[in-house]
Amino acid sequence: MKLNKIIEGCDVQSLIGGTEADVTNISNDSRRIKEGGLFVAVTGFELDGHKFIPGAVANGAKAVVLEDPAAVLKGHADVAWILVRDSREELARIAANFYGHPTEKMTLAGVTGTNGKTSTVFLIQNILKHAGRKTGLIGTIENRIGDRVVATERTTPEADELQALFARMLSEGVDSVVMEVSSHALDLHRVDHCKFHVGVYTNLTLDHLDYHETMENYRDAKAKLFERCQAAVVNMDDPQGGFMLQKAAGKKKLTYGIGREDVDLSAKNLRERLDGVHFTLTHEGREWEAYMQTPGKFSVYNGLAAIGCTLALGIPMEIALQALATESRIRGRFEAFPSPTGYVAIVDYAHAPDGLQNVLQAIREMSEKRVITVFGCGGDRDKSKRPVMGRIAGEMSDYCIITSDNPRTESPERIITDVEVGMQKTGCAYERITDRKAAIHKALSMGEKGDVVLIAGKGHEDYQVLGKEKIHFDDAEVVLEFFKEVRK
Ligand SMILES: CC(=O)N[C@H]1[C@@H](OP(=O)(O)OP(=O)(O)OC[C@H]2O[C@@H](n3ccc(=O)[nH]c3=O)[C@H](O)[C@@H]2O)O[C@H](CO)[C@@H](O)[C@@H]1O[C@H](C)C(=O)N[C@@H](C)C(=O)N[C@H](CCC(=O)O)C(=O)O
Ligand SMILES: Nc1ncnc2c1ncn2[C@@H]1O[C@H](COP(=O)(O)OP(=O)(O)OP(=O)(O)O)[C@@H](O)[C@H]1O
Ligand SMILES: N[C@H](CCC[C@H](N)C(=O)O)C(=O)O
Numbered sequence: 001m002k003l004n005k006i007i008e009g010c011d012v013q014s015l016i017g018g019t020e021a022d023v024t025n026i027s028n029d030s031r032r033i034k035e036g037g038l039f040v041a042v043t044g045f046e047l048d049g050h051k052f053i054p055g056a057v058a059n060g061a062k063a064v065v066l067e068d069p070a071a072v073l074k075g076h077a078d079v080a081w082i083l084v085r086d087s088r089e090e091l092a093r094i095a096a097n098f099y100g101h102p103t104e105k106m107t108l109a110g111v112t113g114t115n116g117k118t119s120t121v122f123l124i125q126n127i128l129k130h131a132g133r134k135t136g137l138i139g140t141i142e143n144r145i146g147d148r149v150v151a152t153e154r155t156t157p158e159a160d161e162l163q164a165l166f167a168r169m170l171s172e173g174v175d176s177v178v179m180e181v182s183s184h185a186l187d188l189h190r191v192d193h194c195k196f197h198v199g200v201y202t203n204l205t206l207d208h209l210d211y212h213e214t215m216e217n218y219r220d221a222k223a224k225l226f227e228r229c230q231a232a233v234v235n236m237d238d239p240q241g242g243f244m245l246q247k248a249a250g251k252k253k254l255t256y257g258i259g260r261e262d263v264d265l266s267a268k269n270l271r272e273r274l275d276g277v278h279f280t281l282t283h284e285g286r287e288w289e290a291y292m293q294t295p296g297k298f299s300v301y302n303g304l305a306a307i308g309c310t311l312a313l314g315i316p317m318e319i320a321l322q323a324l325a326t327e328s329r330i331r332g333r334f335e336a337f338p339s340p341t342g343y344v345a346i347v348d349y350a351h352a353p354d355g356l357q358n359v360l361q362a363i364r365e366m367s368e369k370r371v372i373t374v375f376g377c378g379g380d381r382d383k384s385k386r387p388v389m390g391r392i393a394g395e396m397s398d399y400c401i402i403t404s405d406n407p408r409t410e411s412p413e414r415i416i417t418d419v420e421v422g423m424q425k426t427g428c429a430y431e432r433i434t435d436r437k438a439a440i441h442k443a444l445s446m447g448e449k450g451d452v453v454l455i456a457g458k459g460h461e462d463y464q465v466l467g468k469e470k471i472h473f474d475d476a477e478v479v480l481e482f483f484k485e486v487r488k
């Protein structure tokens with residue numbers, strides 16, 4: 001594609017060189033640039049992309065988008081230098097132009113909120129599949145083209161990877177895509193120039209203040225989705241639901257909630273079991289019976305969000321309910337493993353206060369005896385949630401083991417101490433076991449008939465990040481190996 005087409009609509013401050021060159025690849029990562037490439041130099045949080053301009057040019061970049069005029073390389077008249085105000089914003093526009101605005105040729109639904117995004121997008125994809133749509137999914141666990149899995153590193157990919165993925169989906173016949181839209185992505189322009197037919201709001205609770213600093217900034221980042229989507233599906237039981245609805249002024253709206261009549265889609269009469277939850281659904285004066293394979297009130301919210309989204313996309317209620325009843329299990333989300341000795345271990349991805357509280361609430365309502373909780377908090381992430389999670393776990397469990405999550409570059413002991421501050425206020429019996437495998441083994445060896453052992457925080461993750469190193473680690477695998485030894 002010609003460079004002038006690729007930078008169409010960009011806020012160009014000045015330009016050195018011609019724009020007739022054919023550009024064959026684009027990236028904001030110099031290491032990915034190949035002959036004929038366009039490199040976008042981004043001023044990052046850790047590194048300055050302008051420093052990698054020589055590397056990008058050495059790899060064959062024929063155009064460079066940059067914010068700092070001092071970074072233009074002398075003696076490279078064959079390279080076009082495009083000076084802009086905000087490289088991240090231009091990266092999104094350039095990516096959409098380069099890949100031909102794929103989201104304008106497909107149906108796109110985006111889900112945002114602190115908790116429930118991954119769960120809800122899986123439910124939506126299953127409903128869309130049931131309805132005969134050719135689907136794509138983009139989220140934390142993996143991306144999917146139909147049933148084929150494409151690995152991912154991020155909840156919401158960077159703009160260039162994202163547009164490339166949409167284009168690939170389109171070329172493989174996908175007509176409907178559902179994606180998680182993280183607040184980071186909204187704030188960092190990763191989803192600019194994506195045409196969202198539906199935006200779904202789950203909830204807003206404490207997390208990511210390391211990045212957003214205040215809950216208002218965090219809320220405003222999430223709200224951007226509702227300024228852009230054509231139809232909004234909003235949880236009115238969440239205190240910020242009204243705010244999101246306001247942002248969607250003048251658009252189609254569908255509200256949901258539990259046990260209330262002033263919403264479009266309402267659930268009542270929840271009946272919880274360890275293998276799922278039954279409830280009664282009301283929509284446009286009619287009632288339906290619904291079942292989902294993951295228990296907990298929070299699952300009902302995810303179910304309502306998914307039904308709301310697919311109704312907004314024109315899919316009949318009956319199809320949505322069929323899909324929910326048969327395909328609503330999600331890896332690492334309230335995944336239950338019955339032990340040979342009669343207790344149940346649950347692996348769950350709760351890594352923020354609200355998620356932990358919801359999961360423990362669901363377990364409390366079902367467990368006959370003790371609840372033993374193993375958990376920790378991630379390093380290099382929001383520190384304010386640590387004591388809060390400690391308090392919640394302590395208040396809602398009979399015994400806790402505080403362990404490591406992904407300590408990253410922080411001291412695991414320090415993180416545990418931060419969690420312990422909240423735990424100590426509760427009087428709950430607990431211990432610290434830094435090694436996650438040893439912590440899980442201890443909890444499983446304590447389990448007796450009727451108990452529930454909750455292993456929270458890492459869900460589907462098959463790794464642990466210690467320092468800068470990533471090792472293989474899988475909570476479910478540790479549980480299953482332990483049970484195998486018990487059976488011997
Ligand atoms: C805040 C954030 O999202 N930061 C991400 C971002 O950092 P950054 O853009 O500031 O980049 P940087 O690492 O400082 O580098 C600056 C620039 O130099 C470039 N570079 C770098 C090295 C090189 O050799 N050549 C080169 O060109 C980079 O591509 C980049 O454009 O781009 C980096 C490279 O792609 C990411 O590693 C980094 O992810 C950080 C580590 C991260 O973990 N992000 C998390 C918080 C995140 O995005 N999470 C959300 C939500 C999670 C949820 O669901 O709750 C997500 O969507 O995943
Ligand atoms: N609707 C919900 N409300 C509150 N908690 C929830 C909800 N759905 C799931 N949870 C809890 O939060 C955890 C994370 O859920 P999920 O992975 O669906 O969220 P997410 O928004 O995708 O998270 P992330 O931001 O890390 O991608 C679950 O394992 C569960 O403990
Ligand atoms: N999307 C979340 C995931 C946290 C998962 C937890 N296991 C951790 O590593 O902190 C985040 O980036 O904050």
Ligand SMILES: [Mg+2]
Nearest residue numbers: 117118140155
């Ligand atoms: Mg997710």
